[in-house]
Every structure is written in structure tokens, then in C-alpha cells.
Amino acid sequence: MTASEPRSGRPETPPIRGAVVGVLTALFALGIAEVIASFIDDQSSPLVAVGSALIDATPEWLKSFAIRTFGVNDKRALIVGMVVVILILAAVLGIASIRRPWIGLTGLWVLAAVGAVAAFKRPTGSVLSVVPSIVGAFAGSYALTWLLKAAKPSVVRSEDGPLETPGELDRRRFLLASLTIGGAAVVAGGLGRFISSRRFGVAEASRDALTIPAPADVAPPPPAGFDTPGLSSFITPNADFYRVDTALVVPRVDTDGWRLTIHGMVDHEMELTLDDLMARDLIERDVTLTCVSNPVGGPYIGNARWVGAPLKPLLEEVGVHPDADQIVSRSVDGFTVGTPTSVAMDGRDAMLAVSMNGEALPFTHGFPVRMIVPGLYGYVSATKWITDIELTTFDAYDAYWVQRGWAQQAAIKTESRIDTPRSNAKAGTVMVAGVAWAQHRGIERVEVRVDDGGWNDATLSALDTTDTWRQWRWPWQATAGSHTLQVRATDATGATQPEQPLTPFPDGATGWHTVSVTVG
Numbered sequence: 104m105t106a107s108e109p110r111s112g113r114p115e116t117p118p119i120r121g122a123v124v125g126v127l128t129a130l131f132a133l134g135i136a137e138v139i140a141s142f143i144d145d146q147s148s149p150l151v152a153v154g155s156a157l158i159d160a161t162p163e164w165l166k167s168f169a170i171r172t173f174g175v176n177d178k179r180a181l182i183v184g185m186v187v188v189i190l191i192l193a194a195v196l197g198i199a200s201i202r203r204p205w206i207g208l209t210g211l212w213v214l215a216a217v218g219a220v221a222a223f224k225r226p227t228g229s230v231l232s233v234v235p236s237i238v239g240a241f242a243g244s245y246a247l248t249w250l251l252k253a254a255k256p257s258v259v260r261s262e263d264g265p266l267e268t269p270g271e272l273d274r275r276r277f278l279l280a281s282l283t284i285g286g287a288a289v290v291a292g293g294l295g296r297f298i299s300s301r302r303f304g305v306a307e308a309s310r311d312a313l314t315i316p317a318p319a320d321v322a323p324p325p326p327a328g329f330d331t332p333g334l335s336s337f338i339t340p341n342a343d344f345y346r347v348d349t350a351l352v353v354p355r356v357d358t359d360g361w362r363l364t365i366h367g368m369v370d371h372e373m374e375l376t377l378d379d380l381m382a383r384d385l386i387e388r389d390v391t392l393t394c395v396s397n398p399v400g401g402p403y404i405g406n407a408r409w410v411g412a413p414l415k416p417l418l419e420e421v422g423v424h425p426d427a428d429q430i431v432s433r434s435v436d437g438f439t440v441g442t443p444t445s446v447a448m449d450g451r452d453a454m455l456a457v458s459m460n461g462e463a464l465p466f467t468h469g470f471p472v473r474m475i476v477p478g479l480y481g482y483v484s485a486t487k488w489i490t491d492i493e494l495t496t497f498d499a500y501d502a503y504w505v506q507r508g509w510a511q512q513a514a515i516k517t518e519s520r521i522d523t524p525r526s527n528a529k530a531g532t533v534m535v536a537g538v539a540w541a542q543h544r545g546i547e548r549v550e551v552r553v554d555d556g557g558w559n560d561a562t563l564s565a566l567d568t569t570d571t572w573r574q575w576r577w578p579w580q581a582t583a584g585s586h587t588l589q590v591r592a593t594d595a596t597g598a599t600q601p602e603q604p605l606t607p608f609p610d611g612a613t614g615w616h617t618v619s620v621t622v623g
Contacts, residue, residue, distance in 0.1 A: 116201045116254050120277060124250040125197020125207065126190050127284045132211065132243030133189075134291030136218070139235040141298035145352040146225045146436065147232040149218030149239065154181055154351045156221040163508060163608055170396050170403075175346050182351070189214070200251055207247050215240030226437020246284050253280035306355035310470055313358055313377075315458045318410050319384040325408065326565035329574045333523030334536040337564070337574060338389075339405035341460050346467050347394045347403055347481070349503070353466050354435045354488045361471050363455070367431075367494035370422025377471055381457060383412045388452045388477075391540055391572045393515050395480035395504075396607050400520045400616035404540065406571050408461065409475055411454035414447050423448075423494050431500055432474050433491035440486040441502035442476055443512055444494065451477050451543055452570065455489065477570035478543030480513045480611060510610035517541040517600040519549055519575070519592035520616050528622050530583050535561075536576035537616075541594035545569030548593040551577045554586055561590075569595065581622045589615045 133150065140148035146155070158181070161169075169177040192210070200207030218236035222228055253276050328337035358377050366372040387410045394403035418430075423444060430442040447453045453476040457464060464470040469487030476484035482504045497511055505511050519539035539546045545566065550558040564574035579588075593599040604614030 116256065118198045118201070120254040121198035121201040122194035123197070123281060124200065124247065124254055125193035125195065127250060127281055127288065128197065128207070128211065128243050128247040129189055129193035130288040131246045131284050131291070132215070132239040134288040134295065135242040136235040136239030137295030138291050138298070139238045139295075141295045141302070143231050143234065144227065145299065145354075146227050147222045147235050148352075149215070149222065149236045150182060150185060151351050152222035152225060152228075152232070152236075153218055154178075154185055155225060155349070157181065157185070158349050158351065167396060167607065170347060171398065174402070178351050197247075200247065201254070204248070204251055207251075208244055211243045211247060212240050215243075226433075227435075250280055250284060253277045303355040306357045306466075306470075309358040310463050310466070313463045313471070315410060315463060316381050316385060318387040320386040322387040322389060322408065325389055326567050328564050329536065329576055331523065331534050331536040331574075331576055333525075334574060334576070335522050335538050337406060337567070337571075338460060339407055341407070341462070341465050341468070344405040344407060344459075344468065345394065345403045347396055348487060349438055350434075350436055350487075355466055356435055356471055356488060358471050361490070363472065363490060363492065365417065365421050365492045365494075367492075368424040368427035368496075369494050370424075373417070373421050377457075380412050380455060380472065383416075385410050385457075386413055386452060386454060388454070389567050389571045390452065390475055390477050391542055391570065392475070392481055392485055393518075393540065393542070395482050395509065395513055395611050397612060398607060399518070399604060399612050399614040400618075401612075404520075404538075404572070407459050409454065409456040410458035411456035411472075411475065414453040414455060414474070414476070415450070417455075418444075418448055418494075421494075427494040427496060429495050429497045429500065431493045431495055431502060432486040432489050433493070434469075434486055434488040435490050436488065438486070439502040440474070440483060441497065441500070441505060441511065442474075442479065442484050446479065447476055453477070453484075478514055480515055482509060483511075483513050508609055513610040515540070515542045516611045516613055517544070517546075517592055517594045517598060518612075518616075519546075519590045519600065521551075521588055521590050521618050524588075524620050525618055526620060528581050528620050530581055530622050533579045533581040533622075534576050535579050535588060535590075536574065537590060538572045538574055539563075539590075539592035540572035541592065542570050542572075545595040546573045546592055547595050547597075549573075549575040549590065550593075551579075551588065551590050553579065553588055558591075581620075583622050586620050586622060587617060588620055589617045591615050 136149050145151050173180045196207045196210040215236045219233035222232035361377050363375045389408050391406040397403035428444050432440045455472050456475050472489050474486040474489050520537045522537040539549045549561040552558045561575040561577040591600050601613050602615050
């Protein structure tokens with residue numbers, strides 16, 4: 104073959120370029136989708152919609168594992184995991200697209216279809232919800248085509264005619280195309296977050312401007328409690344209060360647009376604005392909330408001072424039908440909670456809360472309004488971001504977690520926890536301390552034992568109400584070596600928490616909290 108003869112074939116595109124093409128295409132498509140979603144709502148974002156669908160479809164054992172492992176960061180871990188999986192899949196599709204571009208285009212549109220369907224099927228979904236995924240797919244298709252063209256080798260013309268001969272790979276062209284698409288992806292993602300933040304800013308401004316009226320029924324000052332290092336404070340600060348919910352993105356609700364509808368098996372429906380709700384006679388109460396996912400000795404419990412409108416008078420005003428045994432409350436993102444009507448109306452301080460520890464509810468805890476029913480686990484009582492109350496029956500409807508196998512009704516079980524010591528201690532007098540709870544029954548006794556010895560009565564802090572936890576402490580004369588501490592509580596009905604350990608599923612954990620302590 105002479106120099107004037109055309110060479111056959113074309114140099115192969117390195118697989119790494121295909122991987123870069125796939126990753127940049129995915130990032131660009133997601134960035135454009137985020138921009139479009141910022142004009143519609145968060146639930147229409149492909150990442151949020153698919154992530155929410157995964158949360159809904161995740162089996163109970165995996166949900167519990169995520170909560171135990173990641174705690175309040177479980178949503179962040181899910182999003183990071185999704186992005187990693189998407190980018191790996193995109194890289195594989197990008198490599199396959201070097202020879203067969205249709206593979207990458209097909210994969211892109213399949214992923215877009217998954218995002219569109221997930222967004223449409225959300226409780227708040229609509230036809231508009233599919234737009235971000237579709238627009239993102241169109242943008243991604245353009246980016247993929249352009250990047251693939253830039254990734255392939257350059258060609259030069261033969262001196263003897265129009266036949267093409269392969270030349271060197273044009274690294275500069277590919278780098279420029281990659282930087283352009285990559286930069287556009289970053290700008291699009293940032294723009295989407297900026298627009299969303301401006302919308303969130305309106306909600307934040309409305310929260311900052313909200314003045315909570317003084318309650319008509321003021322709670323007495325909380326008891327001083329014990330000042331023992333390592334012991335949970337009687338009132339849990341808002342920043343430390345546990346958060347367990349299904350919201351992948353925390354809803355930001357503007358107070359001006361908030362409405363609560365009460366309907367269903369009632370004599371007449373009612374709709375309330377936030378001003379209507381706060382114009383009612385508000386009550387102030389200390390109430391301890393507990394998540395049913397809390398394992399023995401776990402952290403998913405907290406005590407706060409709440410201000411809100413009593414729920415019972417509202418239900419009496421709408422005229423609840425005698426056979427309406429369930430209250431189904433819905434949050435702004437479509438999450439549902441089922442509460443026994445009889446419990447909400449039996450005289451306990453069930454409320455629609457607007458304030459937590461002296462300030463408007465934080466967004467993570469349900470601003471502008473959440474429901475609280477003392478004595479019940481959160482999944483059957485504590486609806487955040489509430490917008491709808493329907494009176495119905497347990498036979499007619501199963502709420503979100505009940506559909507996934509949890510019990511329809513779940514009163515909080517009597518439990519206790521050792522806060523300190525948890526692992527090490529010095530020989531001598533060691534203050535063993537913790538909290539115990541049996542909401543709406545109250546704690547009467549807490550006992551501690553060491554190494555399977557006899558039970559010792561702990562000293563209890565002053566009683567606030569039966570709806571709050573109580574602190575306890577017991578001085579232990581610790582000796583060198585390894586020791587096992589256990590605690591058990593007895594509620595005001597005389598029932599002592601059982602020794603038998605049970606997992607949280609399906610209606611709350613039981614068992615004595617046990618810790619191993621090394622004394623030096």
C-alpha cells in the first residue's frame with residue numbers, strides 16, 4: 104500500500120470516552136429535568152419521583168436497616184446511591200453506544216419513562232409531572248449524539264481523491280464538547296436548585312413572619328429534671344429532635360396557600376385556613392413523640408412543648424358519624440396516616456400543632472401544621488404537613504404503613520432506656536441514668552440491675568404529665584471489670600415492660616435495654 108492509497112478501517116474509540124459520554128449525558132439530562140421540575144414541583148423531579156417510589160416499594164426489613172444504619176441521613180444516602188447507580192449504568196450505555204448509538208438512546212428514553220411514570224403516579228402527580236423527564240430525555244438525546252460524534256476519530260481527505268483516510272483522534276474536540284456539556288449540566292442543576300430555593304424562600308419568609316398566638320390554655324413550667332451528664336434533657340431541642348418520615352424532599356408550604364379540609368363521614372365538611380386555625384382557642388402541652396421504628400434503647404423519641412388547636416372540638420363541629428372509626432389524615436405530599444377516632448376524641452390532648460418549643464414548627468417537623476395524638480406511635484398519629492382529614496372506617500381504607508404490613512392500631516408500649524454510661528466508666532460511684540416512657544399512662548417505677556443481680560429502684564424526676572417521658576437515675580458502686588446493666592419500667596397501670604425482645608415490626612419493640620460497661 105502506497106502513501107496515496109486510502110487506508111481501510113477507522114481507529115477505535117477508547118471505551119473510556121464512551122463512559123465519559125454516558126456519564127455527561129446522564130448529568131446533562133438530569134440537570135435539565137431539575138430546571139423544568141423547579142417550575143412545577145419537587146415531586147416531578149425524576150430523582151425525587153423515582154426515589155420516592157423506591158421508598159414506597161422497599162421491603163420492611165430494608166427500610167428498618169436504612170433507618171438503623173443511616174438514621175436521619177437515610178434519604179441522603181438513598182439519593183447518593185441512586186446517582187451512583189445511574190452514573191454506572193450511564194457509563195455502560197455510553198461504552199455500548201460507541202458502535203451502536205441506538206443502545207444509548209434507548210436506555211436514555213427507558214430511564215426517562217421510568218421517571219415520568221414515577222412522577223405521574225405520585226399522590227400529587229398530574230400530566231405536568233411527566234414533563235421534566237421528557238424534556239430531560241430530549242436534551243440528553245441531543246447531548247449523546249453530539250458527544251458521540253466528538254468522541255469518534257477525525258478523518259482526513261486522501262490527496263488522490265474523495266476517499267477518507269483515518270487520522271489522529273481529535274482530543275481537543277472531544278475535550279471541548281465534554282467541557283461544554285459538563286458545564287451546561289452543572290449550570291442547569293444549579294439553576295434548578297436556585298429556582299427551587301427562591302420558591303422555598305417564599306415559604307421560609309412566611310414562616311419567619313408567622314406570629315403564633317398566645318395559647319388560651321397554658322401549660323405549667325416543665326419540671327427542672329436531673330442535670331446528669333449524658334442524660335437526655337427533659338425538653339428535646341428542635342435541632343436534636345428525631346426525624347423519621349418518607350419525604351425525600353422536605354415540603355416547604357407557604358402559609359397563604361395552606362388549607363385543611365375535613366370531610367368524609369361527617370354531617371358537614373369544613374375548610375380552614377391557617378388564620379382560621381390559629382384564631383381558635385389554642386392549647387399548650389408537653390408531649391413525647393415516639394417512632395414505631397425505634398428499637399429497644401433507640402434514639403427515635405423526643406419530648407417537646409407544643410401549641411395547637413384541639414382536635415376534638417373540630418371533629419365535634421363537623422359532626423362525625425357514629426360508625427366512622429378511623430381518621431385518615433393526609434400530608435401535602437400525599438402520605439396517609441390512620442388514627443382511631445375514639446382515641447382522638449377520648450379527652451386526651453390531641454391537637455393540630457402550629458408551634459414546637461416556642462417557635463413555629465420547623466419545616467422538617469411539619470410546618471405549618473402537624474397532627475399530634477399522645478399515646479400513639481407516630482405512624483398512626485403524627486401527620487406532618489397535614490392538609491386533609493377524612494372520616495372513614497378501618498374496613499374501608501388502609502393508610503400508608505398499614506398497606507405495608509404494620510398494625511392498624513398501635514399504642515406506645517412501656518419502655519425505658521439507659522443514656523449513661525454506655526460503654527466505659529471509672530470505678531467508684533457511677534450515676535446510671537436514662538429516660539422511661541409510657542405515653543398517656545405515665546411511668547410509676549424504674550428499676551436497674553447489674554450482672555443479673557437484684558433489681559434496684561431508681562429515683563424518678565418530677566412528673567410533668569402522663570404524656571411525657573420521665574428521667575431517672577441510680578447511683579451504682581462500680582467495681583473494676585466488665586458489667587452488664589439492664590433497666591425496666593412500670594407504668595401507672597401496674598404493667599412492667601416485658602423482658603422478651605421483639606423487633607419494632609409490626610407494632611413497636613419490646614425488651615429490657617441492656618448495655619455492657621467496662622469499669623477501669
